[in-house]
Amino acid sequence: MSTPHYLSVRDEIARRLGALGIGAKLPSERELQAVSGAARGTVREALFQLETEGLIYRRDRSGWYVCPPPIVYDPTQWAGFMAYVADQGRTPSTETLSAERAPASPVVAQALGFEADGGRSVYALRRRRAVDGRAVLVEDIHVDPLIAPDLLTFSLNDSLTRILREAYGVSIVRTRVDMQPCALTSVEAAVLAAKPGAPGLLIVRTSFDALGRAVEYDREVWRHDAVRLQIDISRV
Amino acid sequence: MSTPHYLSVRDEIARRLGALGIGAKLPSERELQAVSGAARGTVREALFQLETEGLIYRRDRSGWYVCPPPIVYDPTQWAGFMAYVADQGRTPSTETLSAERAPASPVVAQALGFEADGGRSVYALRRRRAVDGRAVLVEDIHVDPLIAPDLLTFSLNDSLTRILREAYGVSIVRTRVDMQPCALTSVEAAVLAAKPGAPGLLIVRTSFDALGRAVEYDREVWRHDAVRLQIDISRV
DNA sequence: GAGTGGTCTAGACCACCTT
DNA sequence: AGGTGGTCTAGACCACTCA
Numbered sequence: 001m002s003t004p005h006y007l008s009v010r011d012e013i014a015r016r017l018g019a020l021g022i023g024a025k026l027p028s029e030r031e032l033q034a035v036s037g038a039a040r041g042t043v044r045e046a047l048f049q050l051e052t053e054g055l056i057y058r059r060d061r062s063g064w065y066v067c068p069p070p071i072v073y074d075p076t077q078w079a080g081f082m083a084y085v086a087d088q089g090r091t092p093s094t095e096t097l098s099a100e101r102a103p104a105s106p107v108v109a110q111a112l113g114f115e116a117d118g119g120r121s122v123y124a125l126r127r128r129r130a131v132d133g134r135a136v137l138v139e140d141i142h143v144d145p146l147i148a149p150d151l152l153t154f155s156l157n158d159s160l161t162r163i164l165r166e167a168y169g170v171s172i173v174r175t176r177v178d179m180q181p182c183a184l185t186s187v188e189a190a191v192l193a194a195k196p197g198a199p200g201l202l203i204v205r206t207s208f209d210a211l212g213r214a215v216e217y218d219r220e221v222w223r224h225d226a227v228r229l230q231i232d233i234s235r236v
Numbered sequence: 237m238s239t240p241h242y243l244s245v246r247d248e249i250a251r252r253l254g255a256l257g258i259g260a261k262l263p264s265e266r267e268l269q270a271v272s273g274a275a276r277g278t279v280r281e282a283l284f285q286l287e288t289e290g291l292i293y294r295r296d297r298s299g300w301y302v303c304p305p306p307i308v309y310d311p312t313q314w315a316g317f318m319a320y321v322a323d324q325g326r327t328p329s330t331e332t333l334s335a336e337r338a339p340a341s342p343v344v345a346q347a348l349g350f351e352a353d354g355g356r357s358v359y360a361l362r363r364r365r366a367v368d369g370r371a372v373l374v375e376d377i378h379v380d381p382l383i384a385p386d387l388l389t390f391s392l393n394d395s396l397t398r399i400l401r402e403a404y405g406v407s408i409v410r411t412r413v414d415m416q417p418c419a420l421t422s423v424e425a426a427v428l429a430a431k432p433g434a435p436g437l438l439i440v441r442t443s444f445d446a447l448g449r450a451v452e453y454d455r456e457v458w459r460h461d462a463v464r465l466q467i468d469i470s471r472v
Numbered sequence: 473g474a475g476t477g478g479t480c481t482a483g484a485c486c487a488c489c490t491t
Numbered sequence: 492a493g494g495t496g497g498t499c500t501a502g503a504c505c506a507c508t509c510a
Contacts, residue, residue: 004479007432028495039481041277044496049433052419061488061496070416076469172471179465180306181417181437183288195497196243197285199435201417229415231467233312235408240498264476275500280477297477297507431478 006045009036013046017055017066023134026056026064052199054225059193070228071131075177075205080159081129090131094157097126097138097191101145101152108142111206111217123151125160128191136226138191142217147209160216161207170215174208181224188221199224242281245272249282253291253302259370262292262300288435290461295429306464307367311413311441316395317365326367330393333362333374333427337381337388344378347442347453359387361396364427372462374427378453383445396452397443406445408452414440417460424457435460 013032020026026047027035033043047064050056058064071085085092104114104122114120125141141160143151148168164170179201186196205218249268256262262283263271269279283300286292294300307321321328340350340358350356361377377396379387384404400406415438422432441454 006479030495039483041482042480045479049419052433052435054417054419058496059489062490063495076467174471175469177465177467177469179415179467180463181290181435181460183285183290197288199288199417224417227416229413231312231413231415233411233413233469235410242498266476275502277501278499281498294477295508298509299476 005038006042006049009038009043009046010049012036014050014055017050020066022066022068023132024066026066028063051225057223057225058195058198060189060195062193067225068132068134070226071136072230073227074230074232075179075203076175076231078161078172080161082159085131091133093130093133095128095130096156097128099123099125099152099156104142108217112142112144112214121145123148125156127156131226134226135192135223137220137222138188139218139220141219144213144215147213147215164215170209172207172215173210174212176206176208178202178204179229182221184221192221192223194223201227203229241274242278242285245274245279245282246285248272250286250291253286256302258302258304259368260302262302264299287461293459293461294431294434296425296431298429303461304368304370306462307372308466309463310466310468311415311439312411312467314397314408316397318395321367327369329366329369331364331366332392333364335359335361335388335392340378344453348378348380348450357381359384361392363392367462370462371428371459373456373458374424375454375456377455380449380451383449383451400451406451408443409446410444410448412442412444414438415465418457420457428457428459430459437463439465 029040029043033040036043047056051058054070055067056064057067071088071090073084082092082094101121102124104112104120108122109116109118109120112122123143123145127139127141128135129137129139145151147170148164154163154167161172182200182202184192184194184196184198184200188200189196189198201222201224203220203222206214207216209215265276265279269276272279283292287294290306291303292300293303307324307326309320318328318330337357338360340348340356344358345352345354345356348358359379359381363375363377364371365373365375381387383406384400390399390403397408418436418438420428420430420432420434420436424436425432425434437458437460439456439458442450443452445451
């Protein structure tokens with residue numbers, strides 16, 4: 001047995017994924033076990049492998065499902081999530097989980113250029129966004145209340161950038177994007193119906209206006225299999 | 237037992253990571269098992285968790301080690317790997333694993349704008365790059381021989397972009413970057429002394445010159461914990 | 473050669489989802 | 492209420508690394 005058993009089980013399962021449709025539920029682990037003749041732990045090893053590859057995902061305590069293709073995402077463009085996803089023939093949705101004015105954490109305060117220990121507060125939004133009904137990301141957005149007073153009176157499921165532009169006359173001219181693989185915390189996992197510790201992709205965006213003010217600090221945690229970043233850069 | 241045992245083991249191990257230096261080897265799994273009183277599988281569960289979080293990594297069949305901090309990488313800048321890493325106070329190194337002229341695969345041919353079934357060949361380089369002696373990425377670079385004839389006569393551990401500019405007068409003015417979490421194939425894992433299926437980060441760069449020609453197609457597979465992308469975008 | 477991590481087995485119990 | 496995935500145990504053997 002030169003190649004481990006769990007890899008042949010992986011291949012066997014992978015072969016069937018095409019027959020199952022996108023989003024379809026896989027047979028139970030105990031069924032897969034019966035078919036493959038392996039112990040359940042070995043079957044799970046194979047499933048974890050496919051999860052890392054982005055071919056299947058799980059909904060916590062529910063089961064394993066075939067991954068839909070990833071969304072292609074350009075964090076430097078400002079078309080907005082709803083437009084992007086629709087352009088790719090998918091159905092986006094946004095849900096605002098919370099919206100409040102709260103004290104700025106040190107990280108947020110620094111990102112928005114607040115003075116240390118100023119005790120400033122920020123607008124904090126938490127949104128869950130889904131593609132074709134599957135929750136793919138949770139984001140925390142922080143906005144300086146001095147730049148966008150009364151922000152919370154707007155409909156927050158829309159493009160926030162449009163609100164900033166149309167209601168406050170603030171245009172984004174510079175964006176700093178940070179990206180890093182991560183593990184889902186228990187909070188993030190709960191929001192995404194995933195298991196805590198599942199692999200994710202962290203994208204942090206800080207947006208600046210023409211005056212150089214940090215207007216928006218956006219922290220997005222994606223399911224790692226749900227997104228592919230694509231950026232097009234032209235040098236001057 | 238509201239929180240799973242493997243998570244308390246994780247916390248216990250995480251607490252000790254500070255005391256161990258960066259790059260230090262963790263105690264063996266059987267030692268950790270003895271300390272925690274858990275079964276070995278549970279200890280491994282905890283270690284996998286820390287691996288996903290990017291706090292520890294393993295060298296295949298050797299053991300678990302404390303992760304150094306990630307390299308901050310801007311794929312849109314052309315400073316080059318060696319310059320980047322050095323700027324961050326780390327020691328970069330590059331090793332050319334192979335350099336040859338070979339038929340272009342369909343993916344490469346399309347990326348470089350070759351006509352379909354043209355039977356064109358390309359220069360293909362495979363390089364391994366390390367930070368402080370730890371292999372962090374393997375890259376496959378493909379260059380159009382019509383644009384850079386005799387490329388293989390140069391010293392290929394250097395910045396390829398500089399060679400293109402200084403020897404061939406080709407400047408990159410546009411870059412398309414694609415990025416996606418992935419799993420290491422057995423080939424990539426072998427090059428990086430990792431386990432096949434370990435989490436990775438795939439970065440694909442296609443670079444164009446002023447004439448709009450695709451000059452270079454670069455496919456980089458990173459250890460997922462070794463890199464943090466950072467991009468700064470200004471809109472005109 | 474000793475000890476390591478990698479793989480694998482064959483069970484078990486529980487909390488939770490689904491029906 | 493039944494079945495699921497999540498967690499956990501207590502072993503075992505092997506290929507490999509390292510001293």
